[in-house]
Amino acid sequence: MRAARVTRLDGPAAIEVGDVPEPTGEGLVVVDVVAAGVTFPDTLLTRGQYQIKPPPPFILGCEVAGVVRAAPAGSGLAEGDRVAAFPGFGGFAETVAAEPNVVFPLPGTVSFEAGAALPMNYLTVHFGLVRRGGLHPGETVLVHGAAGGIGTAAIQLAKAYGATVIAVVSTEEKAAVARAAGADDAVLADGFLPAVKERTGGRGVDIVVDPVGGDRFTDSLRSLAPEGRLLVIGFTGGEIPTVKVNRLLLNNISVVGVGWGAFWHGRSEFLREQWNDLLPLLSAGRLDPPLGREYPLEDAAAAVAELDERRATGKILVKPRP
Template sequence: MADLIRIAQVEELGQDPVLRRAAAPVAGAGQVLVRMRAAALNFADLLKAQGSYQEPSDPPFVPGLEGAGEVIAAPGDSGLTPGDRVAVLAPGTMAEIVAVPAAGCLPIPGAMDFAQAAGFQIAYGTGHLALDFRAALQPGETLAVLGAAGGVGLTAVEIGHAMGARVIGVARGAQRLARVREAGADEVIDSETCADLKSALRDLGGVDVVYDPVGDSAGEAAFAALRRGGRFLVIGFAGGRQPVLPLNHALVKNIAIHGFYWGGYHQLDPAALRRSMARLFALFEAGRLAPVAGHGLPLERIAEGYGLLRDRKAVGKVVISL
């Protein structure tokens, strides 16, 4: 009988994943076999389970888009050997062993632990490529980050600070805002008590770049606070509604609106992804980035992780140990 491993599985759209046992995978041609040690949850995982993600999966499926572990076996031309520590970027990482394309495995710095590496690529990759490559954020400019306490938002605060920007973090509640300040925010705004986000941002001098994974009325308010020549980064719609942005204002104020989907760069510009990740690892090794798992849960409690995302209670990344 084939060895059995534990996996999480979404068996019905609209339901949280459940724990199951399945046969261990066998690596196919060009694939690397990895013993997973940790995997991160992203908001996209929640959307996939709801059936509302732009790249849907039909149930049953194993969730997870990224993680980290140790190589068990690898093709000779992959540059990987058994025991290598790698970050994994591929669907289905919520399993004890995965078989993934060699291109989905990236060696990680020696000082980076598995929990850090598990949630590094998507959150930090999104923040850095969006802010550097798309928005061309400059030292001394003002960056407003919406949803700043979430996994993607918190890394954008940290990266914006590392790039020399003045960072305004917008998040809900004093405890979450304290974490946003720790990540490098110069100013914070409590979205729970702020009645007029547009005025609050303007009172702080206005904004050059908006990083918006929230959308909804918060995105509309932040857009209205942009200075002339500002840039608006459309990252996602965690608030539940796409913001309605007045294009006449974009025209008159020379505002650029950038739609940004990090995963799409694997086809659009993979070289830009590689340059960005190399820069991020260099920043990590220089001590300028300090990824921290906001919530660590064992695989059998993965449904709690989905609840944290759904209720917008996550501070930083939700990392599942394997």
């Protein structure tokens, strides 16, 4: 089969497409891939900068949607089922194999393209908002990087759970993406604190979803209402911020780590539980990831480069089959 592999650790240009053996494995579900999602960790993996460091060559692609070709007995899956999956690696290929717990039924109303955009970002945000953040209906959620993958997932899940959402973005074009994803309001990252205070009558927000970190972190803490929670999800801004804990004490606020992968590794049944929570929202059309450009497998390097160079609006997809 054809697959896109990282051959050297010097960025997206090192992704090469070639012929490799088809995956096999006892107890695994074999999925013919229709669409694979490009994620921020893919960009880090091409440079050996992700927390998991497989030696090259390895097939990139942690999330896919497609059709089951074969499934082990007792998995609840069967040949022909439409599924989304989170194999972790191997998704930029015509076929991937994954353990049953990370293969999820895809409602007939959800396209393969949308399905490939769901596992990493929507399950991470579900873990962050629900389990780690304790989101309640009626609360206000501020979302940084709101036109990005985590950001648009956060907008849609927070809205689905009854919150008001203020998006923070770097450009007006990205503000339009965030509004289209469902944000009630959007403000520019430059000077977001006074804008957020004004929009919340001076009170601040209950939850900050932060995949960006960097130098806006202190203003994010200042934007929290009493008993507010800042969810630490990532550091696309580059710098890993530090926190003076007196701020937490003085304002009764919390900084909460959200390490989705660290939480479920070793207990992958948690992912099936999460997916079951999302299924009614998916079937009702409440979760509809904004989609960006699609690339054929042969152009997988360009697909990863688009995300890497901060040009992406909407989910970038790799399509392994014509």
